[in-house]
Each structure stands twice: as C-alpha cells, then as structure tokens.
Amino acid sequence: MDDDIIKIELEDELDLHHFHPKDAKYILDEFIRVSAAKDKDTIRIVHGRGQSVLKSIVLKELTRNDKILSFRDDGSNWGATIAVLKKKKNEQE
Secondary structure, three states: OOOOOOOOOOOOEEEHHHOOHHHHHHHHHHHHHHHHHOOOOEEEEEOOOOOOHHHHHHHHHHHHOOOEEEEEEEOOEEEEEEEEEOOOHHHHO
8 A cells, every 4th residue: 555645636525425534524624724725715515414424523623613604505415515715814804
C-alpha cells in the first residue's frame, strides 16, 4: 500500500459515503476550510438518508464551524445537506 498524498481537485460537493465515519469530521473540516479559502458560496455534503452516523457528524460539525453561515437539507434529497459559507470579512464591508 502506498502512503503518498494524493491531491484531488476540489469541487462544490463532498460525498462522505467513501469514508469511514471516524475520518468524516477531519475530512469535512478540511473541505470547509479549503472551500472558504477558494471563496465558494455554497457547498453540498452527501451523507446518506435517515439518522445515519455520517449525517449526525455533518450536522454537528456544521453547527460548530465558524465558516458556515447556514445549512439545510438539499430539498427532497435528505441524504445531502447544503451549507452556505460566510463571506470573508473584507467582502462583508
């Protein structure tokens, strides 16, 4: 197994289905940090429907993260959450 870091181009969506729940918090925090640095307005996080472990982690972290302005279920797709990022300080003035 190769432990080299693989760089992946950032999109507006993160699908957490591919990750173990124990890694989800770190991955989500990094996704939010990089998205905010790239001045993204909104991001979409796919976590699965119902009361999944991943969904619980996502909602908890979005509530805590100071880069998040608001978040909501993605319309009729309860398996994903849309988050609105705060604007950088100099853009708010």
